Amino acid sequence: MESKNKLIFAWLIAGCVLIFSMVIIGGITRLTGSGLSITEWNVIMGTLPPMNDVQWQDTFVKYQSSPQFQKVNFDMDLSGFKAIFFWEYLHRLIGRMIGLVFILPFGYFLFKKWFDRQLLIRSVLILGLGGLQGLLGWLMVKSGLVDNPRVSHYRLAAHLLTAFFTFGFTFWVALDHYQKSTIKTTKSKGEARIAQLALFFFVGVVLQILYGAFVAGLHAGRIYNTWPLMEGSFMAEAVTAMDPFWKNFAENLAGVQFIHRCLAYVLSGLAVYLYIQARKTKNAPVLQASHLVLGVLTLQIIFGITTLLLAVPVWLGVLHQAFAFLLFGSSIFLIHRSRGESA
Numbered sequence: 001m002e003s004k005n006k007l008i009f010a011w012l013i014a015g016c017v018l019i020f021s022m023v024i025i026g027g028i029t030r031l032t033g034s035g036l037s038i039t040e041w042n043v044i045m046g047t048l049p050p051m052n053d054v055q056w057q058d059t060f061v062k063y064q065s066s067p068q069f070q071k072v073n074f075d076m077d078l079s080g081f082k083a084i085f086f087w088e089y090l091h092r093l094i095g096r097m098i099g100l101v102f103i104l105p106f107g108y109f110l111f112k113k114w115f116d117r118q119l120l121i122r123s124v125l126i127l128g129l130g131g132l133q134g135l136l137g138w139l140m141v142k143s144g145l146v147d148n149p150r151v152s153h154y155r156l157a158a159h160l161l162t163a164f165f166t167f168g169f170t171f172w173v174a175l176d177h178y179q180k181s182t183i184k185t186t187k188s189k190g191e192a193r194i195a196q197l198a199l200f201f202f203v204g205v206v207l208q209i210l211y212g213a214f215v216a217g218l219h220a221g222r223i224y225n226t227w228p229l230m231e232g233s234f235m236a237e238a239v240t241a242m243d244p245f246w247k248n249f250a251e252n253l254a255g256v257q258f259i260h261r262c263l264a265y266v267l268s269g270l271a272v273y274l275y276i277q278a279r280k281t282k283n284a285p286v287l288q289a290s291h292l293v294l295g296v297l298t299l300q301i302i303f304g305i306t307t308l309l310l311a312v313p314v315w316l317g318v319l320h321q322a323f324a325f326l327l328f329g330s331s332i333f334l335i336h337r338s339r340g341e342s343a
Helices: 003-031 053-064 067-071 078-112 117-143 153-182 189-217 245-249 253-281 284-309 314-339
Strands: none
Touching: 003 078, 003 153, 003 314, 053 067, 053 078, 078 117, 117 153, 153 189, 153 314, 189 253, 189 284, 189 314, 245 253, 253 284, 284 314
């Protein structure tokens, strides 16, 4: 691979790593209730945290006027505020770092004319997705700063999925760039079948991530902390308690948790079937990718069950979200491997 292609590949992978870091810190921010601690969105001036006692007091006073302080954290002192401020500040700081890591090298590569037309278009799309993700994050926070100190689970899902898709598209472009810069391969009929199955599996993973966001946003993981049954039955009565019926699968805590459980079972069956089919192709890269998917999914389910049984401790909730990210990435890797040809 030429040195310029190595730099572009490293740039794309660095972006993927930073997005992964941001998702993890975002999970900690959500689970510690820190997401509403910063009440302003100052892209430039907000880069530095409060530097002295006067600035800390001023920032704390602004937080005290928020619904979260007045209705939830009314007994919080400055020391407690600094603790939740840290995670939200770190989350936003990584967001700014992502912007710089994408924009500055992009400008350099553009100046050096290292982009072909396809890569230029894809890079601009990555920048656009990153900007959209930041905007959705602020709109999500803003919704919790007026009257009700809770963030809509729909906005949380949109914010999270945009981060996942920004990573996914960046990762795909990186894989394409690496493959195009080394060697192109062709795909057999068996691999084409795996590609179709992998795409179907990927759609299931996205749906599962969506419901994971619903569970998180509604705090639905703090109820029915038993497995494999809910209140002694496969489906608790409360799953269908809301009217109209569709709300049970979008706004009902029991309903979204039930769907999240069921999707895990479906994905498990698909992952095993994918692995069996991959073995038949006798294609080592495809088999390795399918093995990776199966392994990551197994750990993800184990962490998910443990998180539920222990009523969502912060460290397990973050670990569960991290493996959701790894499952998302490994499913993209499997699709790319099974396609064979550079897209």
